[in-house]
Amino acid sequence: MSEVTIKSIAKALDLSPATISRALNDSHEIKRATKDRVLAYAKKHNYRPNTFAKNLKTGKTNLIGVVIPFLSSPFFLEFIDELYRVALPSNYTLVPFQTQNQEAMEKEALLFLRQQNVAGIIISPAHENSNVALLEDMHLNGCPIILFDRIQHGLQTHKIGIHNSMETYQATETLLKKGRKRIAFLCGKDIGNTKDRIRGYKNALLNHGVAFLEEYIIYVDYQDPNQAIDEELKTRLGELKDKNLLPDAIVSGTDTLSIKILGVLGSLAIRIPEDIAVIGFTNTNLADYLAPALSTIQQPTQEMAKLAFELLVELMDKKSDSGAADYKSFLLAATTVYRKSSLI
Amino acid sequence: MSEVTIKSIAKALDLSPATISRALNDSHEIKRATKDRVLAYAKKHNYRPNTFAKNLKTGKTNLIGVVIPFLSSPFFLEFIDELYRVALPSNYTLVPFQTQNQEAMEKEALLFLRQQNVAGIIISPAHENSNVALLEDMHLNGCPIILFDRIQHGLQTHKIGIHNSMETYQATETLLKKGRKRIAFLCGKDIGNTKDRIRGYKNALLNHGVAFLEEYIIYVDYQDPNQAIDEELKTRLGELKDKNLLPDAIVSGTDTLSIKILGVLGSLAIRIPEDIAVIGFTNTNLADYLAPALSTIQQPTQEMAKLAFELLVELMDKKSDSGAADYKSFLLAATTVYRKSSLI
DNA sequence: TAATGTTTTTTAAACGTTTATGTTGTTTAT
DNA sequence: ATAAACAACATAAACGTTTAAAAAACATTA
Numbered sequence: 001m002s003e004v005t006i007k008s009i010a011k012a013l014d015l016s017p018a019t020i021s022r023a024l025n026d027s028h029e030i031k032r033a034t035k036d037r038v039l040a041y042a043k044k045h046n047y048r049p050n051t052f053a054k055n056l057k058t059g060k061t062n063l064i065g066v067v068i069p070f071l072s073s074p075f076f077l078e079f080i081d082e083l084y085r086v087a088l089p090s091n092y093t094l095v096p097f098q099t100q101n102q103e104a105m106e107k108e109a110l111l112f113l114r115q116q117n118v119a120g121i122i123i124s125p126a127h128e129n130s131n132v133a134l135l136e137d138m139h140l141n142g143c144p145i146i147l148f149d150r151i152q153h154g155l156q157t158h159k160i161g162i163h164n165s166m167e168t169y170q171a172t173e174t175l176l177k178k179g180r181k182r183i184a185f186l187c188g189k190d191i192g193n194t195k196d197r198i199r200g201y202k203n204a205l206l207n208h209g210v211a212f213l214e215e216y217i218i219y220v221d222y223q224d225p226n227q228a229i230d231e232e233l234k235t236r237l238g239e240l241k242d243k244n245l246l247p248d249a250i251v252s253g254t255d256t257l258s259i260k261i262l263g264v265l266g267s268l269a270i271r272i273p274e275d276i277a278v279i280g281f282t283n284t285n286l287a288d289y290l291a292p293a294l295s296t297i298q299q300p301t302q303e304m305a306k307l308a309f310e311l312l313v314e315l316m317d318k319k320s321d322s323g324a325a326d327y328k329s330f331l332l333a334a335t336t337v338y339r340k341s342s343l344i
Numbered sequence: 345m346s347e348v349t350i351k352s353i354a355k356a357l358d359l360s361p362a363t364i365s366r367a368l369n370d371s372h373e374i375k376r377a378t379k380d381r382v383l384a385y386a387k388k389h390n391y392r393p394n395t396f397a398k399n400l401k402t403g404k405t406n407l408i409g410v411v412i413p414f415l416s417s418p419f420f421l422e423f424i425d426e427l428y429r430v431a432l433p434s435n436y437t438l439v440p441f442q443t444q445n446q447e448a449m450e451k452e453a454l455l456f457l458r459q460q461n462v463a464g465i466i467i468s469p470a471h472e473n474s475n476v477a478l479l480e481d482m483h484l485n486g487c488p489i490i491l492f493d494r495i496q497h498g499l500q501t502h503k504i505g506i507h508n509s510m511e512t513y514q515a516t517e518t519l520l521k522k523g524r525k526r527i528a529f530l531c532g533k534d535i536g537n538t539k540d541r542i543r544g545y546k547n548a549l550l551n552h553g554v555a556f557l558e559e560y561i562i563y564v565d566y567q568d569p570n571q572a573i574d575e576e577l578k579t580r581l582g583e584l585k586d587k588n589l590l591p592d593a594i595v596s597g598t599d600t601l602s603i604k605i606l607g608v609l610g611s612l613a614i615r616i617p618e619d620i621a622v623i624g625f626t627n628t629n630l631a632d633y634l635a636p637a638l639s640t641i642q643q644p645t646q647e648m649a650k651l652a653f654e655l656l657v658e659l660m661d662k663k664s665d666s667g668a669a670d671y672k673s674f675l676l677a678a679t680t681v682y683r684k685s686s687l688i
Numbered sequence: 689t690a691a692t693g694t695t696t697t698t699t700a701a702a703c704g705t706t707t708a709t710g711t712t713g714t715t716t717a718t
Numbered sequence: 719a720t721a722a723a724c725a726a727c728a729t730a731a732a733c734g735t736t737t738a739a740a741a742a743a744c745a746t747t748a
Contacts, residue, residue, distance in 0.1 A: 048459050051459055051460060052399040052461070056397050111392075117396070262633050266633075284630075290630070290635060291633060291634060292635065293635070
């Protein structure tokens with residue numbers, strides 16, 4: 001396929017392949033004139049290095065694996081989108097994977113990335129400590145890894161996230177101060193950061209003297225992509241209503257559910273925020289347009305992406321300097337935007 | 345990095361590398377017993393073939409390049425999402441790229457994909473005939489290509505899209521039948537399929553005896569990602585109002601704009617659908633939740649993705665059968681869902 | 689001028705595969 | 719019994735790079 005190679009250039013210019021290779025890599029041991037000849041010829045004949053040969057020889061690639069649970073989640077989508085933007089001027093190429101929040105799929109992705117010998121990985125793991133052994137193995141073998149968003153994970157490396165419990169604490173407190181007492185917490189089963197977010201929610205209740213009710217933690221099974229989440233939500237709300245426990249406010253700790261709940265409440269003829277106020281984690285830029293406009297806890301996605309990329313590049317460049325492994329956790333500030341869904 | 349190779353296995357089992365390779369590839373000229381020994385050893389020691397060596401030798405990869413204008417557009421997002429789903433069970437790996445609708449970026453992506461020697465490409469081109477020479481070149485050199493969504497493009501290959509003019513014709517006609525006469529058409533400058541969609545819009549007007557007004561084609565420059573599209577939309581509507589030409593309906597021919605226009609009209613205190621009815625092209629599953637619920641012309645995204653993948657695999661398998669190049673254009677049926685934004 | 693140092697280039701091996709060709713030993717047909 | 723056919727493996731070259739080491743070319747110095 002690729003007709004023009006280092007060898008063919010060598011033959012054409014009556015030089016050795018070694019010289020061509022060095023000239024193309026701007027080695028100091030090739031004189032200016034020769035370099036110019038080679039570069040000119042290469043350009044003229046549209047020489048393109050064979051990635052596979054190069055990688056085979058050097059054992060290095062310029063690939064960055066990006067592993068996320070869902071592409072359809074506004075937060076992860078925005079993250080990837082920004083990642084593409086910051087990676088563009090660099091020489092690195094992104095290889096994204098979604099795991100559907102399943103450890104098995106995550107493993108497949110990681111094995112593939114390992115096989116591709118990626119230069120680094122940016123990952124929001126499927127679960128707490130999911131594939132931790134594999135990740136540690138790759139990490140030890142010189143593949144730098146950045147954890148983001150779901151940073152409660154055993155791997156020792158740079159981590160980028162937000163202060164989850166603090167965010168839900170404040171959201172819950174806001175609702176409490178507006179007089180809401182029956183506040184439910186909505187979250188996906190096995191969805192990252194849930195624990196921390198629930199903790200903040202509970203603490204807010206505690207500090208305001210409101211009793212915590214186990215029934216008010218609404219878990220929704222998220223695993224099955226084809227599942228009718230709307231239906232499940234309706235059922236769960238119906239159960240609460242039957243027990244005479246319909247909440248007067250909902251804090252959602254999960255991106256996608258924050259939006260779904262609006263539609264479900266609407267179809268049940270429950271008014272937002274009059275009957276139930278809603279504040280949710282999500283990063284959709286459509287929040288303003290929703291009915292009603294949704295109060296959101298938004299992660300600083302673009303900064304996270306930028307930081308993730310920069311930290312990774314730093315680690316990849318450092319290479320085997322084998323620094324004393326002083327990894328840091330970066331907790332960025334989230335922004336809560338109050339819109340109609342939580343006003344009273 | 346990869347410790348265990350064909351060579352090392354050969355040494356360990358006192359066989360030649362050729363035998364190991366053949367055993368791993370289940371060649372008929374290796375006897376059962378030997379194969380079993382090799383497979384067992386490989387499994388036990390976690391042998392992973394070196395992709396680069398393999399690709400270098402065979403000149404083939406299992407990569408599929410996916411080139412789209414925007415990842416942030418609901419339609420393309422859904423397309424990619426589904427593509428991942430159908431590609432998962434196969435042995436192919438997706439390498440997505442977004443071009444920001446810029447031919448230069450598209451070229452970069454294609455050059456990269458060519459360098460990676462991808463087995464095939466699925467693309468919705470930035471513009472009509474953008475990078476057509478490059479695409480043709482790659483195509484001729486044995487890289488099968490599937491065009492989707494924006495199929496008005498010079499490349500001769502399988503194409504998958506919808507009947508754009510028909511869809512906008514029907515949407516416009518619906519509005520006309522409800523008595524709207526001042527119908528504007530909203531679209532992105534240089535956004536694919538615009539021509540066809542405008543044609544359908546014009547024909548509907550024509551067939552219903554409503555005069556076409558040049559001012560009612562509202563082009564919005566889409567290129568600059570940081571541009572304040574909302575502001576631009578406001579300005580354009582303001583201009584129309586000043587000329588006493590405020591429309592009573594809007595058909596949007598562009599995914600993202602279909603959503604944006606809702607917010608803009610809202611902020612101008614224009615009622616939907618009373619003052620202005622809206623029907624738009626888009627595939628967001630949030631259409632129901634928007635304020636007001638948005639009438640949408642939805643492409644059959646998942647079928648498109650599935651078909652694109654299947655056709656591509658077929659072409660990749662066929663290889664150099666050099667079939668008489670009987671490429672087909674598949675025009676799938678879109679679905680128009682009428683919601684509140686277009687009811688009167 | 690010859691020895692020395694420096695710059696520039698070549699030689700050759702290697703990365704981990706695949707595959708055409710060669711070699712061996714065994715079976716089958718005549 | 720012997721030639722032919724086959725099964726099962728080994729040898730060796732190749733894919734397009736990179737890079738250590740050797741070699742050549744040139745420049746400098748005594």
